Amino acid sequence: QVQLVESGGGSVLAGGSLRLSCAASGVTISEYCMGWFRQAPGKERRRVATIDSVGDITDAEVVKGRFTISKDNAKNILYLQMNSLKPEDTAMYYCAAAAGNSFERRFGGNCWSRRATDFAYWGQGTQVTVSS
Secondary structure (H helix, E strand, C coil): CCEEEEECCEEEECCCCEEEEEEEECCCHHHCEEEEEEECCCCCCEEEEEECCCCCEEECHHHCCCEEEEEECCCCEEEEEECCCCHHHCEEEEEEEECCCHHHHHHCCCCCCCCHHHCCEECCCEEEEEEC
16 A cells, blocks of 8 residues: 655744655655645645656756755655745645656656656645745
8 A cells, every 4th residue: 555644844934944754655766756746725736846766856946946855765755855935835735656667767757747647646745834
């Protein structure tokens, strides 16, 4: 059974930092395209950052230079370090995993461009609230 469990959310003042974690079981994140998404009330779910099987990273423009996605393959945990937080970063944050073919598992690629529906596994979300 696959489980993705996020933690680390909370309430911070603008300019503050948080680090989100996503503990995975039932999937080996080193073989998957992993992503962080967020959804604010009344808005669509948006992709924040992805990291492919070989560690190549892509960030959304709105978080470039402030957020960093990373993973610890040995611990099977995905992270999102969020610095210089802004009120507009307030949202529920989700981690997700998308399986790749054998080439992608070994050499990476085809991660940021994956449709949201390609991410078969999702966590329950962790709330991030940034106040001014």
